[in-house]
Amino acid sequence: MDEMEQTVLAYVAKEYLEEDDDRELTVDTPLISGGIVDSFSMVSLKRFLEKKYQIQIPDADASAEAFDTVTSICTVVRRFRPN
Amino acid sequence: MAFSQAARDWYHRELAGIRDAGLFKEERFIHSLQDADIEVEFPSGAKPASVINLCANNYLGLSSHPEVIAAAHEGLRHRGYGMSSVRFICGTQDIHRELERKLTAFLGTEDTLLFPSCMDANAGVFEAVLNEQDVMIADRLVHASIVDGMRLCKAMQDTYKHADMGHLEEKLVEHQDKRFRLIITDGVFSMDGDLAPLDEIVALAEKHNAMVFVDDSHASGYIGKTGRGTHEHFGVLGRIDIITTTLGKALGGASGGCVSGRAELVEMCRQRARPYLFSNTVAPVIVSGALKVLELISASTERRDKLEANTVYWRKLLTDAGFDIKKGSSSIVPVMLYNAKLAQDVARDLFAEGIYVVGFFFPVVAKGQARIRTQLSAAHEKHHLDRAIAAFIKVGTKYDILGKNKAEIIAKYGT
Numbered sequence: 244m245d246e247m248e249q250t251v252l253a254y255v256a257k258e259y260l261e262e263d264d265d266r267e268l269t270v271d272t273p274l275i276s277g278g279i280v281d282s283f284s285m286v287s288l289k290r291f292l293e294k295k296y297q298i299q300i301p302d303a304d305a306s307a308e309a310f311d312t313v314t315s316i317c318t319v320v321r322r323f324r325p326n
Numbered sequence: 327m328a329f330s331q332a333a334r335d336w337y338h339r340e341l342a343g344i345r346d347a348g349l350f351k352e353e354r355f356i357h358s359l360q361d362a363d364i365e366v367e368f369p370s371g372a373k374p375a376s377v378i379n380l381c382a383n384n385y386l387g388l389s390s391h392p393e394v395i396a397a398a399h400e401g402l403r404h405r406g407y408g409m410s411s412v413r414f415i416c417g418t419q420d421i422h423r424e425l426e427r428k429l430t431a432f433l434g435t436e437d438t439l440l441f442p443s444c445m446d447a448n449a450g451v452f453e454a455v456l457n458e459q460d461v462m463i464a465d466r467l468v469h470a471s472i473v474d475g476m477r478l479c480k481a482m483q484d485t486y487k488h489a490d491m492g493h494l495e496e497k498l499v500e501h502q503d504k505r506f507r508l509i510i511t512d513g514v515f516s517m518d519g520d521l522a523p524l525d526e527i528v529a530l531a532e533k534h535n536a537m538v539f540v541d542d543s544h545a546s547g548y549i550g551k552t553g554r555g556t557h558e559h560f561g562v563l564g565r566i567d568i569i570t571t572t573l574g575k576a577l578g579g580a581s582g583g584c585v586s587g588r589a590e591l592v593e594m595c596r597q598r599a600r601p602y603l604f605s606n607t608v609a610p611v612i613v614s615g616a617l618k619v620l621e622l623i624s625a626s627t628e629r630r631d632k633l634e635a636n637t638v639y640w641r642k643l644l645t646d647a648g649f650d651i652k653k654g655s656s657s658i659v660p661v662m663l664y665n666a667k668l669a670q671d672v673a674r675d676l677f678a679e680g681i682y683v684v685g686f687f688f689p690v691v692a693k694g695q696a697r698i699r700t701q702l703s704a705a706h707e708k709h710h711l712d713r714a715i716a717a718f719i720k721v722g723t724k725y726d727i728l729g730k731n732k733a734e735i736i737a738k739y740g741t
Contacts, residue, residue: 283483
């Protein structure tokens with residue numbers, strides 16, 4: 244797991260898991276289809292990524308599929324990150 | 327033909343997908359007045375069965391109250407059936423103004439505006455009072471109509487974990503750069519029946535300079551000592567900036583809703599809220615019935631007191647029988663089953679025993695949180711609840727869930 248994956252995973256756990264939620268998150272845990280993050284609360288994740296990595300993610304690229312796992316989220320971030 | 331065979335085929339496949347996922351909703355036809363005892367045709371075409379209704383939002387039992395019906399008749403006679411106009415052309419009668427004034431007094435606010443439904447109130451209110459300079463910070467379990475309303479508004483959206491005051495405070499601090507912050511919550515959450523901690527929410531709002539919005543649809547009429555709502559229960563009357571609520575539940579159960587709160591915010595809705603501007607308001611017959619409802623519940627707390635007693639009794643019956651219920655004090659009492667199929671099977675078997683309840687499961691509630699939501703009414707008598715618990719025990723025994731906790735039910739049935 245690289246640094247970006249660790250950062251995103253830590254944010255997702257803090258932002259979306261309840262204190263008594265004992266589910267273990269990995270970079271491949273389905274977040275949206277798995278019912279951990281819903282489309283309503285996904286906006287804070289997108290904003291976190293944009294602020295943290297100084298990028299703009301178009302809404303079309305922040306789809307439920309693209310944001311379903313930490314791995315896929317990091318793929319999106321890298322795509323919009325300046326080289 | 328515009329509706330081509332290809333289009334028809336696509337919709338057939340989509341509907342089949344909904345059926346296959348177990349999410350297909352079917353109406354049940356009631357052949358009687360809405361009440362504690364009803365006649366229900368289900369499935370469609372079946373002979374109507376006499377059942378006890380444990381799933382209506384008829385908290386105060388006023389849906390078919392003789393005085394409400396009589397007042398509605400009078401309203402029909404004196405103010406007619408329809409308005410054939412939106413409010414600001416020629417669709418406002420004196421009784422609309424009277425109802426808005428009475429709701430303002432009842433809710434302890436500054437002004438009130440009627441909407442065709444609370445769904446419409448929630449769809450219109452945010453866009454009318456906020457813009458892109460502002461942020462809306464909502465509890466993650468707010469009602470779907472609030473989510474829709476927020477999506478129509480240009481203000482930034484954010485959410486906090488359900489009833490988590492620490493998380494809410496983090497968000498309030500994070501968004502101090504915004505012009506206005508609006509905290510958004512239900513008063514009573516419709517699926518869990520728990521109450522938003524409005525005393526803590528108001529304290530945080532005052533500390534961090536935010537406004538507070540509460541949808542009190544499942545509370546107005548019975549929560550609080552005199553039934554004014556969740557704000558009365560938590561001692562924050564007059565400190566909620568926007569309340570939306572419905573006439574479609576405890577307050578007579580017909581239809582209609584309102585935005586009530588700070589005079590300036592309500593006036594902004596009168597000027598800008600699209601569901602108010604572009605549709606007819608509540609029909610005169612319903613306004614007349616609602617006025618009688620407010621008269622009845624302002625004169626006496628007898629009905630909400632009976633509902634409270636029924637709720638305490640029902641919660642005790644379920645707990646003593648060994649059911650796993652959501653703790654709380656509202657008249658929404660969820661019986662937790664965790665597994666979607668189990669929830670549907672138990673609801674079906676209870677119907678066969680003469681008890682009308684409905685199973686709820688994903689996506690209406692979170693995955694692994696399937697349940698039967700029971701709802702109490704002041705129309706229930708002790709004998710209704712005694713008959714209901716006998717049926718619950720019979721069906722609970724069949725599925726071997728009595729005395730089982732969450733882990734044990736999940737071990738047996740999965741999620």
